[in-house]
Amino acid sequence: MNVSILGCGRWASFHAWYAHHIGHKVTVWGRENSTNLKNLITTHKNEYLTLPQDINFTYNLNTALNFADIIIISISSQQLRNLAKQINETNLYQNKTFILCMKGIEVSTGKRLSEVLTEELHGSYNVGVWVGPGHVQDFLQGIPNCMVISANNNEISKKIIQIFSSDLIRFYYSKDLIGTEIGAAAKNVIGIAAGMLDGMHYTSLKGALMARGTHELSNLIKALGGNGMTIYGLSHLGDYEATLFSPYSNNRRFGEDFVQNKPFNKLAEGVSTTEALLKMANEYKIELPICTTINKIIIDHKDPKQELLNLFMRPLKAE
């Protein structure tokens, strides 16, 4: 069937490749001034992959929305509300299914991405979230992985899974959008913490980080009305290999460089997610010791070694 991809970065272009790979017709949309899309149109490739010649590209949002009933969105999280407003203006989305293939929380509001989308779009349409582990490079080499589709209604998830299942990706489904979206965004935060431990040569504390990180986020998700067990599934814990243990993980790398005083181009996405999580935690009176520590180190410029030791070496406590 037809699938449109809104976005043309690394992960969006992977989704274009994947949808085509399993037999769908694909249109990729990018903003007017997108250099990513310009390069894809010219060369049909980027630094990660080459896209087949029969994938369509467009700068026209109406064209992309008209092309397909299945609309994958994969852009920078903080840009989602703007794009959603634009989509709403077209009024070309009734009865369509949107799939958010992105991780993050809107910092200005502390809202989850599916909340942002449904605040801006009106009428009748479906929303699903597609997250979980997987390196683009591995998928291209035929190495399979498991991912998760989450939607308020299992029937929506199952429909999405039927369209996108293959030997390369095996899906689980979850009705807990709160837990899935918070967990997917928060793995970048734990990734930064993992990088900080690597940078201080405390790599062996990453085991304790995994146990304590999942625990504090589970408490937050429960307070928000989600399922405390979702954090231990594919959207968060299942993504730790790619985030906490990969030299290529952007957030892990950022944490390592930061504590070693190495230069970095810009703050990693997990930094704004940390801020958003701490806002939520404050509102719901939940303690997030790991997020608090990351914030102290990055924003308040506290001593990383002292803060990380304080975090892990606190006094006697039940698990």
Add this chain to the structure above:
Amino acid sequence: MNVSILGCGRWASFHAWYAHHIGHKVTVWGRENSTNLKNLITTHKNEYLTLPQDINFTYNLNTALNFADIIIISISSQQLRNLAKQINETNLYQNKTFILCMKGIEVSTGKRLSEVLTEELHGSYNVGVWVGPGHVQDFLQGIPNCMVISANNNEISKKIIQIFSSDLIRFYYSKDLIGTEIGAAAKNVIGIAAGMLDGMHYTSLKGALMARGTHELSNLIKALGGNGMTIYGLSHLGDYEATLFSPYSNNRRFGEDFVQNKPFNKLAEGVSTTEALLKMANEYKIELPICTTINKIIIDHKDPKQELLNLFMRPLKAE
């Protein structure tokens, strides 16, 4: 205070070093024919560490039991019942506290190690379990970690923690002996599975392994009467860094070598633990897909690639 260590292998000698390091007087016991103890007596060192001159060594179990009220046991799991019978014969253990610093399940009975000990010892004494992450090499370099003490009674755990806390090890405590002991033993099983994935170049599936492995073991622990959340603590998930991601992990290495048809000296400890877990699962009618797959590959000589793909790429399922 005085501490006796029963055992003189790698982990036992670390405990001797650590107890001395934090100011206790230490006696180390080994069996009559132990080459480990013979070497320690001669050189005061092994391939991992050097022990101070004022640590005592003895082949006499009565001497070790008389020396201290705190008795650490760190030997091969399948030998525990024999040692417990010997200890029982001395009747020199009333009102003492035994701490099991070892991981495993008695294969012939499917019993946890604290069960084995209490079946053989009579009268009045305390039993605690001390497990969790930490590499000997890291501790010796001053890199701290978090570990867990578990006992039926939190007062016993807190007493042990007071005796052994330091800047190097920060303890949590847990009343769930079932979850702690099963989790500590089972991390070797997940370590073998991780090695198999590495060996088949499916390293990126280790994320899914972490999510699904904890899930199936949590189900088993609940069926056994333990707390399903304990698996997500330091005794199991918290030990994944050292087990699933370390090139030095014996069980991970074994799994990798096995699927690559490389020679190995002997089956890793996780192999017998897998057998013991499957016996329990059968008795309690619990499915353990990962344990079953490892068993099929190692014992039934099924094709690793096919079995691992079957395991992770099964049809549509809720998390």
